[in-house]
Amino acid sequence: MxxxxxxxxxxxxxxxxxxxxxxxxxxxxxxxxxxxxxxxxxxxxxxxxxxxxxxxxxxxxxxxxxxxxxxxxxxxxxxxxxxxxxVIHKVIEMDADLTDDEREVQIRLDAEQYIPFPLEEVSLDFEVLPEPTDDPNRVNVLLAATRTxxxxxxxxxxxxxxxxxxxxxxxxxxxxxxxxxxADCMPIGVNTVGILDIGHTMTTLSVLHHGQIIYTREHIFGGKQLTQEVQNRYGLSYEEAGRAKKTKNLPSDYETEVLIPFLETVVQQASRSLQFFFSSTLFNDVDHLLLAGGNANIAGLSKLLEQKLGYRVTIAxxxxxxxxxxxxxxxxxxxxxxxxxxxxxxxxxxxxx
Structure with a gap:
């Protein structure tokens, strides 16, 4: 396993x-x-x-x-x-008195209920969760599985x-x-934290409640779009655009014509991701937003997100x-x-x- x-x-x-x-x-x-x-x-x-x-x-x-x-x-x-x-995650109930080996055998016997792939194509593992169930003779077990x-x-x-x-x-x-x-560096009263990871081509919103991830959503959007905008506007190769973006060796209109529109798009994407979270859970707010990923440090991004979304935003x-x-x-x-x-x-x- x-x-x-x-x-x-x-x-x-x-x-x-x-x-x-x-x-x-x-x-x-x-x-x-x-x-x-x-x-x-x-x-x-x-x-x-x-x-x-x-x-x-x-x-x-x-x-x-x-x-x-x-x-x-x-x-x-x-x-x-x-x-x-x-990865597929499932929480399942099992008898409390099973050994790990017995639990593994049982999970494999029942796997087709939880995993939509042939078992021979899957790697999986499990962990007994500490939270008690209504029945003292049963336990909750976290099952995680992925294609091998x-x-x-x-x-x-x-x-x-x-x-x-x-x-x-x-x-x-x-x-x-x-x-x-x-986590203890977070302000007092912060229980629900969104981590917005802005990568090269993917942006991921993960929401933690009392330190545990309760929601994750990925969508296609990232810093590559900014590089492509630089490339198209200034007639550079993709590699030249990437270097110019890092060294900030760009024309004077870069900030107003390229960077700010990109930051506005990041705000729209973040707002949309949060709305998906609110609409698919019982939550209607987060207490704090952390920026992560390779594009978290873009100048002005955290401040703009704070202004537009109304949440405290800091860099992870x-x-x-x-x-x-x-x-x-x-x-x-x-x-x-x-x-x-x-x-x-x-x-x-x-x-x-």
Whole structure:
């Protein structure tokens, strides 16, 4: 079975594969405080990963090897994540007195009730939830399942980079774990938090209530649109547009003619995602909005979202209360922090009690 929930006592390197880069992170714990021991971020060739599907494992493996060289971590026990949209989650009731082996057999016998794929094509795992049920002889069990090919695609990348995975996790679980380490930095009274992750081609809204993810929705939209606007307006190649966007080496009308319209579109997309959340749940508000992903730091974005949506908006940083090893570039990791939420949550797996 896919071991999503089993405890790990070994130090883990969190490996997050996105559309634009491979990110790795290594943590330690000293005197009840987490420390960032090493991290590395290596850009990906455009098209290597599209909408979280790995299309060119060789290029992704090359980027992973570069990230490992940059970080130079102590160990090489790898934790990777499967995209949330590729995983089926179900909470099922089972007899409380079953052993794990008996529970696994029962789940496999009943799997076709919960999983719309042939069982031989699926990897799955389960965890008994601590919350009591109405019947003391029954327990709630969280079942997670994904097509084995989704895991194999990530394992192939690791194999090409001469690495082995110890843990396969789910992005939403990693995000939840990452949020937990800085949740007490949220203002008093914040119970429901939206995390808006604006990636290269995908934007994901995850909503946590009392620290647990209750809603996730992805849609196609991201920073690539801004790069394409720069490309079209100024007659640049896609690569030139990407570099110009990063270096801010652009004509004087860039802000008014390109950036501000893009930011307005981000606000519209965020508002739409929140409305989907409100219409499909019993919630009609969030207490706080966190910006994550590679585009979280775009100048003026958090302020505009705050003005237009009426929520307090801050940029996600899972390292707010962590220490840093001397080799860590503090300015760089602060800039990269919003895009390291998943990698951080993966690295935290080894500290699960």
């Amino acid at each position: 896919l071991r999503l929930f089993r405890k790990q006592n070994r130090k883990l390197i969190g490996v997050d594969i996105s559309s634009t880069s491979v990110k790795i992170l290594e943590l330690s714990k000293k005197n009840d405080r987490y420390w960032v021991e090493s991290y590395g971020l290596s850009p990906l060739v455009e098209g290597s990963v599209v909408e979280k599907n790995i299309l060119n494992p060789e290029l992704v493996a090359d980027a992973l090897e570069r990230a490992i060289q940059i970080a130079n971590p102590e160990g090489l026990n790898i934790a990777v994540a499967v995209p949330t949209s590729m 090919e989704n895991i194999d695609a990530r394992l192939e990348v690791l194999e090409l980079a001469n690495l082995d995975a110890v843990v396969a996790d789910v992005e939403s679980y990693a995000l939840e774990r990452s949020f937990a380490v800085f 940083n899972p390292f707010l209360q962590m220490g840093f090893s001397p080799q860590i570039d503090l300015k760089k990791i602060e800039n990269d922090a919003p895009s390291l939420m998943v990698a951080c949550g993966l690295a935290l797996r080894c500290f699960d009690s």
